[in-house]
Amino acid sequence: MSTAKGGSIVFFSGGMFSGKTEALFRELNRYKVRYKVVLFKPLKDKRYSQDKAASHNGLTFDSQNIASVKDADNWLEANQVDVIGIDEAQFLDTTEMSLVEFAEKWANKGKAVFVAALDRDFEGKPFTGIPEFWVASDKGKKFNAICTQCGEDASFSHRTVDSDDKILVGGADAYEALCRACYLKIANK
Ligand SMILES: [Zn+2]
Secondary structure, three states: OOOOOOOEEEEEEEOOOOOHHHHHHHHHHHHHOOOOEEEEEEOOOOOOOOOEEEOOOOOEEEOEEEOEHHHHHHHHHHOOOOEEEEOOHHHOEOOOOOHHHHHHHHHHOOOEEEEEEEOEOOOOOEOOOHHHHHHHOOEEEEEOEEOOOOOOEEOEEEEOOOOOOOOOOOOOOOEEEEOHHHHHHHHOO
16 A cells, blocks of 8 residues: 555556546545645646646646656755655656656655656657656556547557657647557558
């Protein structure tokens, strides 16, 4: 069990529209009753709100907006909280501090650290640092969306607009969830 007393790292990963942000909010809301909670979100993610993190289906949670993992670390050095959440962690700059380094530092100090992140980029490749973060986590869950083409469980986020940028922040306007078979069919066209 992850309590704010013990210290732990929990990872919610998966593709877009898979419900990982909702899972993160649910945990933070549970702890909010008794513990001090902070949620960080990348400045890059301005899809739904500037000062709140938001899920694709409209749930929101007040957030501290940061550019890098080091920003979250600096904030935590100056503020006292028990539970730490990061949404869309794959968008954060990790030049000065990796996600693993961050999460281990604060979990080792007794904090409960919850991180939600995309595991694969639009080409189906792992996002930098995400495989390592899986190994560093104490527990976690990989979430699936529903394939927009066939209705099977989806684990790929397919870009529906023309761009080669590794990071293109978007929602249903730019991405669709696909299962492996439909991804292979569409991506290899
Ligand atoms: Zn499919």
